[in-house]
Every structure is written in C-alpha cells, then in structure tokens.
Amino acid sequence: MKIPYLERQPADVIHRYQSRKLRELLHYLQANSPYYRRVFAARNVDIDLIHTVDDLVYLPVTTKEDLQQHNADFQCVPRKEIIDFVNTSGTLGRPVTFGLTDNDLDRLAYNEFLSFTTAGATAGDVFQLMVTMDKRFMAGMAYFLGARKMGAGIIRAGNGLPGMQWNTIMELRPDILIAVPSFLLKMLEYATAHGIDPNTTSVSKVICVGENIRNAGFSLNALGERIVSKWDVALHSTYAATEMGAAFTECAAGQGGHHQPELLIAEILDDQDQPVPEGQPGELTITTLGITGMPLLRFKTGDICTRHTAPCSCGRHTQRIGPVLGRKKQMIKLKGTTLYPSAIFDVLNRMEFVKEYVVEVFNNELDTDEVVLHIHCGDTRNETAAAIKQHLQAALRVTPQIKFASAEEIRALQASVSLRKLTQFIDRRTQTPVLV
Numbered sequence: 001m002k003i004p005y006l007e008r009q010p011a012d013v014i015h016r017y018q019s020r021k022l023r024e025l026l027h028y029l030q031a032n033s034p035y036y037r038r039v040f041a042a043r044n045v046d047i048d049l050i051h052t053v054d055d056l057v058y059l060p061v062t063t064k065e066d067l068q069q070h071n072a073d074f075q076c077v078p079r080k081e082i083i084d085f086v087n088t089s090g091t092l093g094r095p096v097t098f099g100l101t102d103n104d105l106d107r108l109a110y111n112e113f114l115s116f117t118t119a120g121a122t123a124g125d126v127f128q129l130m131v132t133m134d135k136r137f138m139a140g141m142a143y144f145l146g147a148r149k150m151g152a153g154i155i156r157a158g159n160g161l162p163g164m165q166w167n168t169i170m171e172l173r174p175d176i177l178i179a180v181p182s183f184l185l186k187m188l189e190y191a192t193a194h195g196i197d198p199n200t201t202s203v204s205k206v207i208c209v210g211e212n213i214r215n216a217g218f219s220l221n222a223l224g225e226r227i228v229s230k231w232d233v234a235l236h237s238t239y240a241a242t243e244m245g246a247a248f249t250e251c252a253a254g255q256g257g258h259h260q261p262e263l264l265i266a267e268i269l270d271d272q273d274q275p276v277p278e279g280q281p282g283e284l285t286i287t288t289l290g291i292t293g294m295p296l297l298r299f300k301t302g303d304i305c306t307r308h309t310a311p312c313s314c315g316r317h318t319q320r321i322g323p324v325l326g327r328k329k330q331m332i333k334l335k336g337t338t339l340y341p342s343a344i345f346d347v348l349n350r351m352e353f354v355k356e357y358v359v360e361v362f363n364n365e366l367d368t369d370e371v372v373l374h375i376h377c378g379d380t381r382n383e384t385a386a387a388i389k390q391h392l393q394a395a396l397r398v399t400p401q402i403k404f405a406s407a408e409e410i411r412a413l414q415a416s417v418s419l420r421k422l423t424q425f426i427d428r429r430t431q432t433p434v435l436v
C-alpha cells in the first residue's frame with residue numbers, strides 16, 4: 001500500500017494543510033459546539049485571528065475535567081445523528097460519553113486502516129483481535145473497522161484465555177495479533193506448559209496496545225525483550241485514546257508512533273500550555289480534525305511523551321511520538337528523583353521470578369512521595385527482597401519498600417481500586433505532583 005501523499009510531504013506542506021483544517025474546525029466549533037462557543041465568548045477569542053497551527057497557543061486548552069463537567073455541551077450534532085456511543089474508561093473520576101456519527105465511524109476506520117498500513121499490514125493478512133469488542137470501548141471496534149476497510153481477515157477472539165487464543169491461532173492461522181503485550185507473556189507461559197512452540201505458528205507480527213514495549217531511546221524494554229526472546233515476531237507499538245479517535249503507530253523502523261496529520265494536530269506542552277523543545281518530555285495535547293460528533297480543541301491527554309521530527313526511513317515525513325513515559329498525574333517524586341511507574345514496571349519485568357506486582361504510592365508526613373511495592377513471587381526470603389532493591393537502586397537510584405504478597409492479595413489490592421481493569425499502579429496521594 002502506498003503511503004498517503006500528505007505523509008510524504010515536507011513539514012511545511014503538512015503545516016499548511018493542518019492550518020487550513022484548524023481554521024475549518026474553529027468555524028465548525030463556533031457554529032455547532034455549545035461548550036466552545038461559550039468558552040470563546042468568555043475569553044474573547046476571535047477565531048478569525050487564528051491563521052496557522054502556530055497560533056494555537058492563543059487558544060484555550062481542554063482538560064479531562066472540562067469534558068467531565070460539560071460532557072453534553074461538547075456534542076456538536078443532534079442525538080439522532082449519533083450512531084455509536086462509547087465512553088472513556090473513567091479511571092480518574094466520571095467516565096465521559098462520546099457520540100460518533102456516521103462520518104466519525106468512517107474516520108475511525110480510515111485512521112486504523114492507515115495505522116495498520118504503517119505497521120506493514122496488507123489486505124491479504126488475517127488479524128486476531130485479542131481485545132474487548134463491546135462494553136462501549138472504542139478500540140476493539142476501531143480495529144475491526146480498520147481491518148474491514150483494509151480488506152483483511154478478522155478473527156474476533158476477544159480478550160483473555162490463553163488456551164482459547166492458541167486454539168484459535170492453530171485453527172485459523174492469523175498473521176497478525178492485536179494484543180496487550182503483558183498478556184503475550186501469559187500466552188507464552190501457557191505455551192511452555194502445554195508443549196506449544198510459538199515459532200511454528202502462523203503469527204509473524206503483533207500490534208501491541210495499551211502498554212509500552214520500548215524505552216525512551218526506542219530499544220525494546222524488558223516486556224518487549226521477554227516476548228521476542230521466546231517468540232520470533234515483529235512488535236509494533238500503537239498508542240491511542242478515545243478522545244482523539246486516532247492512533248500513533250510504529251512502522252518497521254520502530255522509532256516512535258507516526259502522527260496522522262489528516263486526523264490530528266499534536267502539540268507537546270508544559271504546565272503553562274506552552275510547547276516544549278523537541279526531544280523534551282511534555283504533555284501530549286491534541287486537536288481533532290474531521291470529527292463531527294464531539295471534536296476537541298487542544299485536549300490535554302495527561303500522557304507525557306516526546307516528539308521526534310527527523311524524517312523516518314519508511315518514507316514518512318510525519319512527526320513521531322516516543323513511548324509514553326507515564327501519565328502526568330502518576331509522576332512520582334522520590335527522594336529527589338522524578339520517575340514514572342512505567343520505569344519501576346520495567347525493572348520488575350526484567351526479573352522473571354517476579355510473577356505479579358502492584359506499585360502503591362502515598363504522601364508521607366513530609367509531603368513527599370512514599371512507594372510500596374507489593375510483589376508476588378515464589379520466593380519471599382530477605383535475600384530476594386535485597387536483590388530486588390539492588391536492581392531498583394542500580395536502574396533508578398531509588399529503593400522503595402517491598403512487601404511480599406500472595407496472588408490473591410494482589411488481586412484484592414487491585415479490586416480495591418478498579419473492577420474494570422487489573423491495575424498495576426495505585427495512587428493514594430492527596431496531592432498530585434507538578435511537571436517541571
């Protein structure tokens with residue numbers, strides 16, 4: 001498949017295209033969005049003074065709290081035009097409902113078609129979707145629509161159940177899996193226990209959703225390495241959020257997720273909503289293009305990542321987004337070091353004897369952060385705790401407290417904060433840190 005014309009153009013052509021689309025969006029919001037019309041009036045925003053993407057800094061940002069508090073006012077079309085109702089997972093406060101129009105479903109399909117194309121998929125491929133298709137999630141449906149648009153085969157296996165996934169692989173011979181990477185480790189454990197050799201199966205590629213498989217320098221992280229050490233598959237990371245209705249997906253070069261300039265304007269901002277220099281971490285902030293149901297202007301995703309603009313060896317000139325370092329609200333300040341839970345996960349993932357874990361963070365009496373690692377492994381001796389601490393000290397220069405737990409205790413801890421997903425991070429702080 002040919003790379004779309006726009007994605008092969010130099011940055012200034014993409015900039016002109018996006019600037020025109022931004023002006024169209026502002027007129028659309030002014031005419032159709034009760035929320036943005038009100039905000040523009042209250043802040044004396046004259047949309048005719050916004051000419052290019054560089055002028056975005058003069059426009060207000062949209063936060064998750066704005067979406068929660070004024071959810072209905074963001075909807076730009078009458079209810080009868082909504083085809084599909086999805087919601088965000090709502091791990092922080094109330095979930096937000098998004099209504100997608102016929103146009104938005106076509107856009108979502110186009111997005112995922114381009115995303116799969118970026119990952120090297122073609123019409124002849126068969127995908128095994130190992131994610132939830134229902135429960136008002138957008139992602140599963142997006143993958144289905146994208147594969148459908150591509151003309152590829154689709155097996156809707158759903159999530160979980162390693163045995164069922166292997167049986168499906170043997171029976172229907174998919175080429176590509178769409179899966180949460182840590183679940184692949186469970187599948188590999190199952191394969192070892194049941195005498196299945198993953199390298200004799202039809203699978204050649206995995207599109208990894210929901211978790212990082214790379215370090216900031218784009219090498220595979222511990223999770224990615226553990227997968228490829230047992231299974232000779234190409235891993236492609238993809239990053240997306242319901243609010244953006246679009247994905248950033250890696251090409252074969254594996255140098256960050258490619259931005260899709262037809263669908264989103266992406267900014268990386270600091271706490272003052274100003275762009276950070278290239279290569280520096282900041283909050284990914286997106287403006288949606290082409291959405292009619294619930295378009296968003298400068299939506300702050302809460303995800304911290306970096307931007308890379310050098311042209312990619314695949315031929316695309318689009319900017320790329322490095323692996324998400326963490327959620328802004330999850331940043332931990334521990335004894336003078338700033339880190340994100342994903343860095344701790346990465347160290348724990350390297351130790352095969354650590355079977356399950358939960359990272360719990362508190363404020364202590366000095367109002368700094370205190371981290372407790374709840375760890376389930378076969379071995380609960382003091383020397384094991386010391387070895388884990390040593391690894392953490394070497395990699396992160398911090399040594400959190402370690403508490404050994406049974407698998408049941410880990411489940412109970414996870415269930416105490418969320419029944420919808422198995423979280424590995426529990427934040428009990430009353431104050432959230434500031435990005436500096």
Ligand SMILES: [Zn+2]
Pocket residue numbers: 250251252253258312313314315316
């Ligand atoms: Zn590329």
